Amino acid sequence: xxxxxxxxxxxxxxxxxxxxxxxxxxxxxxxxxxxxxxxxxxxxxxxxxxxxxxxxxxxxxxxxxxxxxxxxxxxxxxxxxxxxxxxxxxxxxxxxxxxxxxxxxxxxxxxxxxxxxxxxxxxxxxxxxxxxxxxxx
Numbered sequence: 001x002x003x004x005x006x007x008x009x010x011x012x013x014x015x016x017x018x019x020x021x022x023x024x025x026x027x028x029x030x031x032x033x034x035x036x037x038x039x040x041x042x043x044x045x046x047x048x049x050x051x052x053x054x055x056x057x058x059x060x061x062x063x064x065x066x067x068x069x070x071x072x073x074x075x076x077x078x079x080x081x082x083x084x085x086x087x088x089x090x091x092x093x094x095x096x097x098x099x100x101x102x103x104x105x106x107x108x109x110x111x112x113x114x115x116x117x118x119x120x121x122x123x124x125x126x127x128x129x130x131x132x133x134x135x136x137x
Contacts, residue, residue, distance in 0.1 A: 016103035018065075018130045023123035024049060024078050025098045026064040027057075027088045036062045037115065039084060044118065047078055051118020053127070055100075057111040063100045067124045072096075102131050 018025075024043070028036050033054070040052045049066035056062055070078075075098070079089035092098045104110050113131075120128070 014103075015101055015105045016134050017099040018102050018127050019097050019099045020123065020126070021072050021075070021097040022069045024066045024068075024070065024075055025100050025123075025127075026079075026082070026085050027061075027100060028064065028084055029061045029088075031060060031062060031084070033062070033114070036064065039082065040064045040066075043078065043082065047074075049118075050122070051116075051120055051124065053113055053117075053120070053124055054115040055111045056114045057101060058108045062114075063111060065100070065124055065127045067119045067122045069122055100127075102134055 024047075026039075028039065033056075036054055040054060043049060044052050044066060047068075049068045051067040053065050054062055055065070076089070076093055079085050079093065100111075102111060116124075
């Protein structure tokens with residue numbers, strides 16, 4: 001029996017990521033933009049997360065970054081309330097922080113911001129600083 005790897009590791013070069021333990025960020029794979037937007041809107045409203053941006057990391061794969069700073073306990077509660085984020089959340093929570101790629105990886109282009117709504121002055125501003133700093137990667 002052959003086991004397939006759960007994660008696509010870096011095959012050559014390096015990957016730059018944005019890390020946080022102060023807010024909710026999601027890595028949603030194999031999903032339509034419409035479903036990602038629905039999930040983001042629902043979480044934003046339910047947990048008063050102030051705003052969010054959606055970033056396309058590759059076709060049918062998206063990242064969502066919410067604006068509000070939260071305690072780690074609240075971040076974990078939100079991640080485990082969303083069926084689509086549980087697998088990714090378990091892996092990330094084991095490390096004690098959440099990470100999203102902001103650079104190229106294995107021939108995939110740098111993630112691209114495709115939607116923004118609400119406030120962007122807290123965690124989103126932190127993400128944008130890192131995103132812009134490593135623009136050429």
